[in-house]
Amino acid sequence: MLPKVSQRISQDPSAMDELLELSNNEQVISFAAGYPAQELFPKEQLEHAFVHRSQNSAPDLYQYASVDGYAPLRQKIAHSILQTGISDVDESNLFLTQGAQQGISLLADLFLDVGDGVVVEGPSYIGALQAFESRKPTFYEMQMKNDGPDLAQLEEIVSQHPVKLVYTIPTFQNPTGVCMSAKKRQRIVELAQKYNFLIIEDDPYRELRYRGKSLPSIKSFDQTGNVVMLGSFSKILSPALRVGWMVADQSLLSLVNGLRSATDFQPSNVVLQMIDQYLQENDLQEHIEKICDVYSKRNEAMQTALGKYLPQSCSFSKPDGGFFIWVTLPQNLSAKKLLQNNSPVTFIESSQLYETSHQINQMRLNFTGVTEGQINEGCRLLADSIKKASLALTA
Amino acid sequence: MLPKVSQRISQDPSAMDELLELSNNEQVISFAAGYPAQELFPKEQLEHAFVHRSQNSAPDLYQYASVDGYAPLRQKIAHSILQTGISDVDESNLFLTQGAQQGISLLADLFLDVGDGVVVEGPSYIGALQAFESRKPTFYEMQMKNDGPDLAQLEEIVSQHPVKLVYTIPTFQNPTGVCMSAKKRQRIVELAQKYNFLIIEDDPYRELRYRGKSLPSIKSFDQTGNVVMLGSFSKILSPALRVGWMVADQSLLSLVNGLRSATDFQPSNVVLQMIDQYLQENDLQEHIEKICDVYSKRNEAMQTALGKYLPQSCSFSKPDGGFFIWVTLPQNLSAKKLLQNNSPVTFIESSQLYETSHQINQMRLNFTGVTEGQINEGCRLLADSIKKASLALTA
Incomplete structure (x- = not known):
């Protein structure tokens, strides 16, 4: 028998690990990870x-x-x-x-x-x-x-x-x-x-x-x-x-x-x-400008696609930089359930990101590790599954 | 004002840090660090x-x-x-x-x-x-x-x-x-x-x-x-x-x-x-054999030099491998004091290596990061300072 682990340590599987696994599922479009675009590595x-x-x-x-x-x-x-x-x-x-x-x-x-x-x-x-x-x-x-x-x-x-x-x-x-x-x-x-x-x-x-x-x-x-x-x-x-x-x-x-x-x-x-x-x-600043050009377009593409496809009952953040857009779903819609229900797109659901309030109806979408084509297609599919889940909720 | 650090954390300077500093003192021969021979890196x-x-x-x-x-x-x-x-x-x-x-x-x-x-x-x-x-x-x-x-x-x-x-x-x-x-x-x-x-x-x-x-x-x-x-x-x-x-x-x-x-x-x-x-x-095993050839000679050289120079009142380990030889001094002789007293050779004194008993009269000598010439000269100088300190102790 082994000694007990520290009382500080949770024995649940690591959420970060799950996140990595989700990001590696190549069957779906992944907005889950916080990955930089690997084609831009110098x-x-x-x-x-x-x-x-x-x-x-x-x-x-x-x-x-x-x-x-x-x-x-x-x-x-x-x-x-x-x-x-x-x-x-x-x-x-x-x-x-x-x-x-x-x-x-x-x-x-x-x-x-x-x-x-x-x-x-x-x-x-x-x-x-x-x-x-x-x-x-x-x-x-x-x-x-x-x-x-x-x-x-x-x-x-x-x-x-x-x-x-x-x-x-x-x-x-x-x-x-x-x-x-x-x-x-x-x-x-x-x-x-x-x-x-x-x-x-x-x-x-x-x-x-x-x-x-x-x-x-x-x-x-x-x-x-x-x-x-x-x-x-x-x-x-x-x-x-x-x-x-x-x-x-x-x-x-x-x-x-x-x-x-x-x-x-x-x-x-x-x-x-x-x-x-x-x-x-090398001039790192120059390299960063190159990255920013690409990411800026992906950010725009995701904001455009979300604006186009998401139902009125949803809202999303419009960041001036970084890696992520934050989507808010109708109040009772669980992003986790959406994800578990064979979602064609992966994302990070909100409940694990709120340490105490565990709010359920939000999700993080990454736009840097995906192409503009994937962004448009992924947002369309995501919006469809949100609409379906909303209907099921109100039915 | 900053918050207090955890009760687990000692605010004393790190012993490992001191060790690194000692090893970087180029004025003296260093038997202190546990460094591999850098001329052998592939x-x-x-x-x-x-x-x-x-x-x-x-x-x-x-x-x-x-x-x-x-x-x-x-x-x-x-x-x-x-x-x-x-x-x-x-x-x-x-x-x-x-x-x-x-x-x-x-x-x-x-x-x-x-x-x-x-x-x-x-x-x-x-x-x-x-x-x-x-x-x-x-x-x-x-x-x-x-x-x-x-x-x-x-x-x-x-x-x-x-x-x-x-x-x-x-x-x-x-x-x-x-x-x-x-x-x-x-x-x-x-x-x-x-x-x-x-x-x-x-x-x-x-x-x-x-x-x-x-x-x-x-x-x-x-x-x-x-x-x-x-x-x-x-x-x-x-x-x-x-x-x-x-x-x-x-x-x-x-x-x-x-x-x-x-x-x-x-x-x-x-x-x-x-x-x-x-x-x-590459064949790592071949590389290890090459390293072992060199270290084996340094180990022999240090054992020979310690046998030749150390006073009868000291003893030392005769390892079949590894990085270190362990020297035991006369019972009341503090290795730490020896080190602090402008030792021409650095080493790791024993008191910090015994977590509870803090025995003072031992020292760790490394033989892998020094040449055979340095080993002979270092052991001679070390033995001299041990003899002097022993005399002072009994005087």
């Missing part, structure tokens, strides 16, 4: 970067390296982050992670004991919810509005309950596509300072803006170290590299460093140096 | 493997992939593990980790609540101790003998205290170099079955044997799923790849899978495919 450039760096480096390229990651790459990322409005950031404020997911997980592990308070957006990113869930905290939900989370509700929560972490995706939120207003970005920092919580600003979609002007990061309003910003190469370069970053005060990073060395010791120096060489040889 | 072969695989793969090489890692690589590892005496292992029993360190950390996270029982060898690997420490368990120590840990002591512990995990490095143990006897490998499995604990068999040095015959793995005696075996490419190929593996029953791996997806989502598919291609194009 394959040849990455190959060249790797070989060039390997051939021109001492053998210690393949040796153990540092826990926080290759310093010249941290410098380059720090430099690019100045554009988000942060005035004083250098490589000592940068910590490279195994994707942004590891950043969320390390912060959860660093701060949370069982029962500690965490506020998340309702709905939110399932990977973050799972990272928090495995620490078994007390969850609070702040509702998403068109300009970001409801901060009056947040203040109500944090003034009444001890809360350590507030997790937000301010730019083209996963799953709603909502962008937090500049005013709210400033205000949430004031609340963090007043109520002594840490804001985790998860910002992997920042560069993927298809219209409008960039907003300053939440971190740019932070003078007291109450904000940690996370970013990633997954959506703008390649997710198989598994490289993200954390921007924070040095004192916090030294704690993260200790925890990470016990978690997986350090990142892959080979991969970090490949990216560093790629950034030396 | 650089060109890895370059070729990466480019070949990238050029001959669909773009989804750079896409998100599976949480447990590239299946053909898991197959190859499963096949090689048959040689350790395990009769029924295939890719479904294999889970690829970010180095063996992540395997330890995931198991600690999966099983341990604050206060739960963990038995470790005294002394043990500092990275494992830190992974357990961050879960704040109750530690018990089993003393190392010449043929492995004291299993009578282990039975005394587990019969009196609830223990979930027993962590052992059976082959060329870090830090002592001791190899657990076949009899004890069988016996510890019987104890696990009787007292319902999980054995973590951490076996990264198995292939690095310089004399004598291989012993069956602990896992090979396991019929009930009470043993998880960990391995790694770090010591036999390159640590910068950050790829290790876990061998376990499917039911346990499905829990590990859920936890890992919330931790860092998945391994780097690019790196896994590079290794898979390397293994197709």
Whole structure:
């Protein structure tokens, strides 16, 4: 017999795993995953970067390296982050992670004991919810509005309950596509300072803006170290590299460093140096513009198709960037049931994305990993099955 | 003000970090780190493997992939593990980790609540101790003998205290170099079955044997799923790849899978495919023999030099493989003080490697990352400083 697993750990199958399985079902059109378009990966450039760096480096390229990651790459990322409005950031404020997911997980592990308070957006990113869930905290939900989370509700929560972490995706939120207003970005920092919580600003979609002007990061309003910003190469370069970053005060990073060395010791120096060489040889901004051109059209195509096919009883978000559109169905229609009922299209149903309210009648559609043809056809099929299910519901 | 970090987390600087810093001090001869010899990394072969695989793969090489890692690589590892005496292992029993360190950390996270029982060898690997420490368990120590840990002591512990995990490095143990006897490998499995604990068999040095015959793995005696075996490419190929593996029953791996997806989502598919291609194009066993030739000579050189220079009051282990020799100083001589007193040679002092007894008069010396010349010179200088310190102690 085996010992019991921790009381923190759920033995249910992982929702993220189910998500991956759904995305790999090739029989249907998949709007489920948060996959970038793989035809846009800069394959040849990455190959060249790797070989060039390997051939021109001492053998210690393949040796153990540092826990926080290759310093010249941290410098380059720090430099690019100045554009988000942060005035004083250098490589000592940068910590490279195994994707942004590891950043969320390390912060959860660093701060949370069982029962500690965490506020998340309702709905939110399932990977973050799972990272928090495995620490078994007390969850609070702040509702998403068109300009970001409801901060009056947040203040109500944090003034009444001890809360350590507030997790937000301010730019083209996963799953709603909502962008937090500049005013709210400033205000949430004031609340963090007043109520002594840490804001985790998860910002992997920042560069993927298809219209409008960039907003300053939440971190740019932070003078007291109450904000940690996370970013990633997954959506703008390649997710198989598994490289993200954390921007924070040095004192916090030294704690993260200790925890990470016990978690997986350090990142892959080979991969970090490949990216560093790629950034030396290529204009990443140019590559991002190329991606944005394609994604912008797919976003338009999905908004057009949804407008054309969806029944009047549904509504959907109209994001200016990112990966996702959020569809709201008639109130009693369960997106999960729709999905389980041989749906010709896969998507992420809402109940698992709301940590406490488990609202059932919404769904996340991804438009970056599918062609415009698939988008049109998928939205048509999806709308048909929604209409059928609505009729069955009212019959 | 920031929220308080978890009560599980120590705010002291990481011992592993200090270790890395010591190893990077180029003013002195470093016997401190557990580094492989970097001149032996198969650089060109890895370059070729990466480019070949990238050029001959669909773009989804750079896409998100599976949480447990590239299946053909898991197959190859499963096949090689048959040689350790395990009769029924295939890719479904294999889970690829970010180095063996992540395997330890995931198991600690999966099983341990604050206060739960963990038995470790005294002394043990500092990275494992830190992974357990961050879960704040109750530690018990089993003393190392010449043929492995004291299993009578282990039975005394587990019969009196609830223990979930027993962590052992059976082959060329870090830090002592001791190899657990076949009899004890069988016996510890019987104890696990009787007292319902999980054995973590951490076996990264198995292939690095310089004399004598291989012993069956602990896992090979396991019929009930009470043993998880960990391995790694770090010591036999390159640590910068950050790829290790876990061998376990499917039911346990499905829990590990859920936890890992919330931790860092998945391994780097690019790196896994590079290794898979390397293994197709090269004979890893041949490469390991080449490494063993070099390390065997360094092991001999260090044993010879220690025999020649160390005073009679000291003793040292004579390992048949692995990375380390364990030196015992006169009883009251503190290895830590020796190190702090401008030692011309760095090493790992013992007190931090004993989780509960904190014995002070021992040290771990690495012989794989230094040349034979450095070994002779380093041992001479080390012996001199030991003699001086002994004199000062008795004066």
